[in-house]
Amino acid sequence: MMELPLGILWFGAVIVAMLDGTRRRNAVLSIVILASALVSTLVLGADVYRNGTQEMVVGGWEQGVGISLRIDTLGIIFAVLSQAVLLAALVFETANGIKARIFPALVLFMGLGLTGVFFTGDAFNFYVFFEIAMISAYVLASYGETPRQFRSAFIFIVVNLLGSMLFLISIAALYHTTGRLDMVGIKAQVPLVAESPIVLISATIFVAFGVKLGLFPFHFWLPAVYTGTRASVVAILSGALANIGSYGLIRFGADVLPRELEFGAPVLLILGAVSIVYGGVQSISRHSANEVLAYSSIGQVGYIMVALAIGGEAGVFAAILYTVINGLNKALLFLAVSMRGWLVGTAFAIGAFSVAGVPPAAGFLGKLVLFQAAIEDGSWAIVVLVLLGGGLSFLYMFQLYRRRFWIAGEEEEESAHLPQVIVVGMAVGLLLIGLWPQPLLELADQAVLGIMGTDTAP
Amino acid sequence: MILALSLGVAVLFGAGAYLMLKHDLIRLIIGMVLISNAANLFIMSAGLTNGAAPIYPLGDETTDPLVQAMTLTAIVISFAVTALVLSLAYRVYVSHLSVDIRELSRAEEMQADRDDEVGQPDPEKLGAPYTDAEGDRRTVAQPPNKEAQR
Numbered sequence: 001m002m003e004l005p006l007g008i009l010w011f012g013a014v015i016v017a018m019l020d021g022t023r024r025r026n027a028v029l030s031i032v033i034l035a036s037a038l039v040s041t042l043v044l045g046a047d048v049y050r051n052g053t054q055e056m057v058v059g060g061w062e063q064g065v066g067i068s069l070r071i072d073t074l075g076i077i078f079a080v081l082s083q084a085v086l087l088a089a090l091v092f093e094t095a096n097g098i099k100a101r102i103f104p105a106l107v108l109f110m111g112l113g114l115t116g117v118f119f120t121g122d123a124f125n126f127y128v129f130f131e132i133a134m135i136s137a138y139v140l141a142s143y144g145e146t147p148r149q150f151r152s153a154f155i156f157i158v159v160n161l162l163g164s165m166l167f168l169i170s171i172a173a174l175y176h177t178t179g180r181l182d183m184v185g186i187k188a189q190v191p192l193v194a195e196s197p198i199v200l201i202s203a204t205i206f207v208a209f210g211v212k213l214g215l216f217p218f219h220f221w222l223p224a225v226y227t228g229t230r231a232s233v234v235a236i237l238s239g240a241l242a243n244i245g246s247y248g249l250i251r252f253g254a255d256v257l258p259r260e261l262e263f264g265a266p267v268l269l270i271l272g273a274v275s276i277v278y279g280g281v282q283s284i285s286r287h288s289a290n291e292v293l294a295y296s297s298i299g300q301v302g303y304i305m306v307a308l309a310i311g312g313e314a315g316v317f318a319a320i321l322y323t324v325i326n327g328l329n330k331a332l333l334f335l336a337v338s339m340r341g342w343l344v345g346t347a348f349a350i351g352a353f354s355v356a357g358v359p360p361a362a363g364f365l366g367k368l369v370l371f372q373a374a375i376e377d378g379s380w381a382i383v384v385l386v387l388l389g390g391g392l393s394f395l396y397m398f399q400l401y402r403r404r405f406w407i408a409g410e411e412e413e414e415s416a417h418l419p420q421v422i423v424v425g426m427a428v429g430l431l432l433i434g435l436w437p438q439p440l441l442e443l444a445d446q447a448v449l450g451i452m453g454t455d456t457a458p
Numbered sequence: 459m460i461l462a463l464s465l466g467v468a469v470l471f472g473a474g475a476y477l478m479l480k481h482d483l484i485r486l487i488i489g490m491v492l493i494s495n496a497a498n499l500f501i502m503s504a505g506l507t508n509g510a511a512p513i514y515p516l517g518d519e520t521t522d523p524l525v526q527a528m529t530l531t532a533i534v535i536s537f538a539v540t541a542l543v544l545s546l547a548y549r550v551y552v553s554h555l556s557v558d559i560r561e562l563s564r565a566e567e568m569q570a571d572r573d574d575e576v577g578q579p580d581p582e583k584l585g586a587p588y589t590d591a592e593g594d595r596r597t598v599a600q601p602p603n604k605e606a607q608r
Contacts, residue, residue: 124528131535138542147553148569151562154483154550157543161490162478165497168532172497172525176504181524224566288570 002056002069005044005079005115008037013108021104027094030104034090034111038083041115045076049443053450055121068182070121074255074320074447078247081324082114085239085331088422092335093232095418100143110136110236117244123171123181130167130244134160137241144230152228159221163211167248170204173197187256202260205252206268213245215305216275219298226294231338234290238297239331246304246323253308254316255451265309272305273385280392284399289337292400293330296355299389300326306382307370313448314373320444322366325433329354329363332426337404339415339423345405347420347427352397354430357390362433365440463503470496483547483557490543494536501529 012033019026048054048071057066090107098104113133120126138160142153175181177197178189190198207218214222226234253261261268279299286292304326307319329351336348354363367390374382433440470492477489505525513523551557554565 124531128531128535131539135535135539135542138539138546142546142549145549147550147565150546150550150553151566154543154546154562157539157546158478158486158490161539161543162493165493168497169500172501172504172528175525175528 002054005037005041009112013105013112017105021101022098027098027104034087041079048076067125068121069119071119072450075118078243079115079118081327082240082243083111086111089232089235092419092422106136106140121183127168140233141229143233148228152225155221156225163208166204167208170201173201183256202257209245209248213301214298215301216271216278223294227290231335234334235331239327268305269309272302275302276389283396293333297330310373310377313452314376317444317448318369318373321369325362325366336423341414343420343424347423350427352401355397356394360434362430365437467496467500481559487543491540498529498532501525
């Protein structure tokens with residue numbers, strides 16, 4: 001049961017890779033595969049929710065010998081989020097007509113890589129799945145095959161490959177210092193070994209995931225890539241692939257290396273604050289829609305950093321919620337901004353409200369939880385910062401809305417029907433989360449318990 | 459042995475980082491290859507024990523097989539990525555007739571200026587057409603540097 005989502009995606013991806021993805025029949029097949037993987041992940045999630053964390057060792061090896069899969073609520077949340085975003089982007093692109101035969105297979109491979117990253121309990125296996133997702137992203141970045149997309153794909157590969165290498169080096173260093181590769185074992189060993197090498201390793205891991213996330217000093221690749229690629233690919237990169245970065249920071253930071261996360265909290269706080277302000281100011285000064293949204297993602301990542309810097313159960317809780325909501329926001333906005341029509345305009349407005357943190361939309365929830373964490377922590381500077389960031393995002397989102405949907409050029413036709421339905425569906429989802437947040441809150445709460453539960457006990 | 463390995467890793471990483479600052483895409487890719495090899499060497503050095511072969515241990519001490527397995531995996535991954543990057547560099551060359559980063563950034567700047575005028579980039583209207591089953595040939599046959607000429 002546990003390996004079912006991975007198995008479906010793995011075999012599905014290989015089969016679809018041999019078919020011509022530009023044919024609608026094959027694209028529909030890949031949608032069915034991805035949807036069934038999502039359903040099986042949901043079923044698995046219900047099981048994990050009721051019975052707690054599940055573990056299994058691949059290949060029938062003994063515990064501690066083979067590579068382990070370890071599925072907790074945190075992994076389920078991220079897997080469902082990523083697969084849902086991938087599914088939306090795949091349906092969107094199918095409705096618009098897929099232009100490259102490999103596209104559906106790449107989306108499935110990325111789904112496999114992401115699901116594997118979120119389900120694995122082994123640090124090196126994490127790297128392997130991570131590379132599966134990254135390599136499909138490298139190819140996807142050049143999807144569309146204009147000179148510009150080749151350029152942005154090249155930047156994307158070079159920067160992210162460097163990040164992957166740093167991550168690989170830090171895993172080898174973790175293995176060297178703790179003698180373990182399974183995350184539970186590393187977590188148990190870290191307090192027993194010398195502190196200074198672990199701090200160095202944690203810094204390297206932070207840089208590696210900072211590159212993936214596009215956090216402030218490592219953001220330079222992000223605008224070029226996000227403006228160059230096609231709407232569905234940007235939605236995948238920002239809504240699904242970027243989750244690796246935040247998941248990695250939560251998993252390796254809050255779960256495996258909590259002491260080092262606390263030690264580095266001031267750095268996270270400063271970088272997060274700079275990201276929020278820098279992203280906001282840059283977004284206001286930009287004109288092209290994708291560029292505004294790209295800088296906006298740099299700013300939004302800052303909130304996740306700030307939440308992690310606050311630390312404790314409240315901070316990690318806020319970081320998880322914010323990542324989920326931000327992923328949905330960005331996928332919706334990048335898809336909506338490429339289309340025209342009043343329905344899409346409404347959906348975009350809901351996404352914009354969500355980014356700005358205005359009540360009915362889900363973004364309000366993220367900001368609210370972050371506020372609570374900051375007030376609990378007693379740091380008023382963070383409260384002011386979140387307010388300032390919210391003001392900035394309100395400004396640039398509605399500048400963009402005005403430019404794209406109010407003073408629309410008449411020569412542009414309204415987009416096709418099905419893509420609009422998808423975008424509206426995502427917007428309704430955001431509203432639902434905003435209006436009825438209880439399930440998500442409860443899940444995030446359980447995820448935090450799964451990570452920190454053993455940690456807070458004496 | 460530890461000193462020699464760490465020097466080796468340092469030299470490989472340093473040379474790779476130096477090459478990555480060059481203007482030439484091919485040098486940049488070679489720099490990436492060197493850095494990934496530095497990482498591989500680093501993994502090997504992470505499990506540095508001197509002992510018998512781990513497949514059928516007779517003595518007291520065996521070498522650590524795990525780092526070798528990890529290095530092998532990492533080599534395969536970096537090999538695949540290198541092949542991918544090289545093919546992408548070829549496509550960049552075909553569409554720009556140059557592998558100089560300065561040329562590419564000039565094209566990028568012109569693109570950014572155009573975006574500011576239009577407001578929203580439209581990938582379908584930029585440069586080469588999409589590729590389909592026989593698209594490769596079409597893209598190659600296209601007049602290169604189309605963006606720069608506009």
